[in-house]
Amino acid sequence: MKISELFYSIQGEGKRTGNPSFFIRTNHCNLRCQFASGNLCDTSYTSWFPDNEYNLGDIPIEDIINEYNNIGCDDIVITGGEPTIFPHELRILIEKLRETRDNLFITLETNGTNFGDYFKEIDLISVSPKLSSSTPYKTSYEKMHENSRFNKDSLFNINQLKNYGICDVQWKFVFSRNEDLEEIYKLKELFNIKHHDIYLMPEGINKKDLDRNREHIIEICKNHNFRYSDRIHIITYGNKRGI
Numbered sequence: 001m002k003i004s005e006l007f008y009s010i011q012g013e014g015k016r017t018g019n020p021s022f023f024i025r026t027n028h029c030n031l032r033c034q035f036a037s038g039n040l041c042d043t044s045y046t047s048w049f050p051d052n053e054y055n056l057g058d059i060p061i062e063d064i065i066n067e068y069n070n071i072g073c074d075d076i077v078i079t080g081g082e083p084t085i086f087p088h089e090l091r092i093l094i095e096k097l098r099e100t101r102d103n104l105f106i107t108l109e110t111n112g113t114n115f116g117d118y119f120k121e122i123d124l125i126s127v128s129p130k131l132s133s134s135t136p137y138k139t140s141y142e143k144m145h146e147n148s149r150f151n152k153d154s155l156f157n158i159n160q161l162k163n164y165g166i167c168d169v170q171w172k173f174v175f176s177r178n179e180d181l182e183e184i185y186k187l188k189e190l191f192n193i194k195h196h197d198i199y200l201m202p203e204g205i206n207k208k209d210l211d212r213n214r215e216h217i218i219e220i221c222k223n224h225n226f227r228y229s230d231r232i233h234i235i236t237y238g239n240k241r242g243i
């Protein structure tokens with residue numbers, strides 16, 4: 001399976017914030033986010049630059065399981081890049097992880113552009129649909145990103161898992177400009193998402209960015225009854241790998 005990095009840290013975002021977790025970060029993404037500030041995404045080494053020399057490469061699933069067993073924490077976060085571009089490997093990985101212990105809690109972080117029946121085996125789907133403020137305008141990826149970033153069927157199916165009580169879903173939006181609100185409300189109405197399942201998270205790749213954007217977004221959350229999510233791994237460790 002194509003892996004960028006495997007590491008032990010705490011979950012820094014969303015409703016599981018603070019949980020010590022083993023992170024499985026897959027390499028490659030089907031999008032190329034560049035936000036209104038000009039920042040690329042905070043893991044550009046998996047999306048824009050997947051050939052980065054520090055990415056681990058093609059790793060047997062057994063090795064990932066062994067690495068996890070050395071840590072043995074309760075939470076596993078499968079993230080990226082975009083993990084769902086490897087559906088076959090992901091299905092096997094989840095199966096093998098479930099065999100390791102009973103009380104495992106698996107979070108899948110996805111941009112919501114793909115769906116598969118293996119989603120049912122996840123405890124929390126943390127879906128982060130990418131808004132128009134993520135489009136890398138005036139780059140060679142603009143058209144590809146615009147055409148791919150929204151998949152109505154996938155998002156509908158993900159939401160149905162929550163509606164049927166099969167697994168939990170949180171909607172986590174990278175908030176980078178006020179116009180994002182209009183798009184978030186459109187999605188909210190389209191899929192009938194509850195306020196308490198929507199998290200707004202400041203865009204930023206370092207503490208300075210987050211400090212600049214935090215208060216404004218907290219006020220928006222207060223006014224619209226959304227949840228606020230910080231990115232405490234970035235606040236704590238800075239703009240690094242393996243955090």
Ligand code: SF4
Nearest residue numbers: 029031033041047081
């Ligand atoms: S979808 Fe996620 S990993 Fe892919 S480019 Fe956007 S922020 Fe980065």
